[in-house]
Amino acid sequence: MALLQGRLLFTAVTSLTCLGFLLIGYDNGLMGGLVNSKSFTNTFNNPSPTITGLIVAIYEVGCFLGSVLTSLFGESIGRKKAILIGVVFMIIGAVLQASSYSRTQMIVARVVSGVGMGWINSTVPVFQAEFSPKATRGLCTILLVARSILESD
Numbered sequence: 001m002a003l004l005q006g007r008l009l010f011t012a013v014t015s016l017t018c019l020g021f022l023l024i025g026y027d028n029g030l031m032g033g034l035v036n037s038k039s040f041t042n043t044f045n046n047p048s049p050t051i052t053g054l055i056v057a058i059y060e061v062g063c064f065l066g067s068v069l070t071s072l073f074g075e076s077i078g079r080k081k082a083i084l085i086g087v088v089f090m091i092i093g094a095v096l097q098a099s100s101y102s103r104t105q106m107i108v109a110r111v112v113s114g115v116g117m118g119w120i121n122s123t124v125p126v127f128q129a130e131f132s133p134k135a136t137r138g139l140c141t142i143l144l145v146a147r148s149i150l151e152s153d
Helices: 006-034 038-043 051-079 080-097 105-131 134-152
Strands: none
Touching: 006 051, 006 105, 006 134, 051 080, 051 105, 080 105, 105 134
């Protein structure tokens, strides 16, 4: 017998899917503080503003790649597995970022994390919509997206 059913299941899924969108703002916020730290500038040999911008922005390229991969393979593997793949990419990317001692490694790590985030952010709204009652499906999905926008400000 399932522990979560009906409204309780819907509430749990909606609450947890909001965390998927929270991750992108959290990652960007962390990088904003990190690139200004002495340890970052010392480790990466005082990168120029262009290189620093590349390190921060390349994450979004990874997000795009992850979204494309999700559109190609997400339907065939299912929502849960697609989210799991995204989480695995995010964990690998986080470990690579934390252990980076070269600009190239950091850039690759940011792309890997971005791919994971792309998988997650492309899958989570659809997953949440599948759990929503038919009458409020559109409203629930737009509230999920609107909340992510408000969190990022």
